[in-house]
Amino acid sequence: MKNCFYTYILVSLLLLLGVSSCETSERAEETGKESFAKGADISWLPxxxxxxxxxxxxxxxxxxxxKILKDHGINSIRLRTWVNPSDDPHSGHCSKEETVEMAKRAKEWGMSVMINFHYSDSWADPGKQNKPKDWEGLNFDELKQALYDYTYDVMDALKKSEITPEWVQIGNEIPSGMIHPEGHTDNWSQLVELINAGYDAVKTVSNTSKVILHIDQGNNNDRFRWWFDNAENYGAKYDIIGMSFYPWWLEGKPDYTEVIEDLAYNMNDMVSRYGKGIMVVEVGGEDIKPVNTYNMLRAVIQKTKEVPDNKGLGVFYWEPQGARSWSKYALSAWGDNGKPTKAMDAFID
Known part of the structure; x- marks a missing residue:
């Protein structure tokens, strides 16, 4: 009842100011839009x-x-995009065209969109940051221009389809940099030039989209301080710090309870140290332990929401629908029966 009253007051004030009923309805709807992102990367879906x-x-x-994801509280979708991908069912697809079509579907379901530029033809992660084949042999200035042009092209295609991404990642899990060897952290000045070329392309097309820089091991404060201290010192442009949190991938495969406080400490330290918002852009737990994964997700969501000044912006599960029976991936939130597991209930308020 209280929310309805506040919406009524807002509508009345806007009408007094001469705003049309259509505009009033749209703005009132925006005021009720959930600001905390409860997301899923579902790039395997097509x-x-x-x-x-x-x-x-x-x-x-x-x-x-x-529909299933939305009924489980998901309000945001993350989509990876590769430069010239193959048609391999597990390590291909994710072209510009496929990404745009998926973004359009997300918009139709009323979901916000995050675009994740890997700057590769296939997987980019801490173990590999392979240059797209078409960019091989370019000198550094040409490489920067290729990155800018590609980023602009994807963003412009989204804009032409009336999609405005809420967030855009420049690189995926880049503790060692991206587009090796030129963008390796062995050469921070070059890496930052590449990052800033991507940032500039994003903002040229969509100045409201927030740019994310993404590092793995969200519980590892030393790793994050080292990386973002260097990024700051060399003048990297970004809006949000993104992190992955996968206890299963850590040495010794600890239970989440052993490292959740380290994650919380790191999130709070990053916000205090750099003044940026923070997001867990990838998280996942074992599909065969759905209750444990549920508890882990509830804890991660809670710790993120507890970050001071509302700078904990959201949590995204990586490929929750990517059932092991199809993907061979052990950290989905889907069962062999084709249904979501208990883990997905963690996103329901």
Whole structure:
């Protein structure tokens, strides 16, 4: 009742100021939009659908994956994009065209969009940051221009489809840099030039989109201080610090309870040290331990929401729908029965 009253007051004030009823309705809707992102990277979805995989809701009824995710509290979608990907079902797709189509679907479901530029033809992560084949042989200035042009092209394609990404990642899990060897952290000045070329391209097309720089091991404060101290010292331009949090991938595979306070400390320290917002842009737990993964997600969401000054901006599960029976991936939140596991309930308020 209180929210309805406040919306009524807002609408009345806007009408007094001469704002049309249509504009009033849109603005009132925006005031009720949830600011905390509860997200999922579902970049595998087109391949899964193409292969005939059927998604079932909690009642065992076939349903659009977007609908199932939305019913579990997901309000934001993250999409990776590769420069010239193959058509391999697990290590391909994610072209500009496919990314735009997925973003359009997300918008139709009322979800915010994050675009994740890998700047590669396939996976980029801490173990590999391979240069796109078409960029091989370019000198450094040409490489910067290629990165700028590609980033601009994808952003412009989204804009032409009336998609404005809320967030854009420049690189994916880049503790060693990106686009090796030129963008390696062995040469911070060059890496930052590449980062800033991507930032400038994003802002030229969409100045409201927030740019994220993304590092793995969100519980590792030394790693983050070293990386972002250097990024700051060399003049990197960005808006948000992004982190991955996968206890399963850490040495010794600790339970989340052993490292959750380290994650919380690091998030708070990053915000205090650099004054930026923070997001857990990738998280995941074992599909065969759905209750443990549920508890982990609830803890990560809570710790992120507790970051001071509302600078904890959101949490994204990586490929929750990527069932092991299709992907062979052990950290989805989907069961062999084609239904979401208990883990997905963590995003429901």
């Amino acid at each position: 391949q899964m659908e193409e292969s005939g995989y059927i998604f079932y809701n909690d009642d065992g009824v076939p349903e659009d994956c977007f």
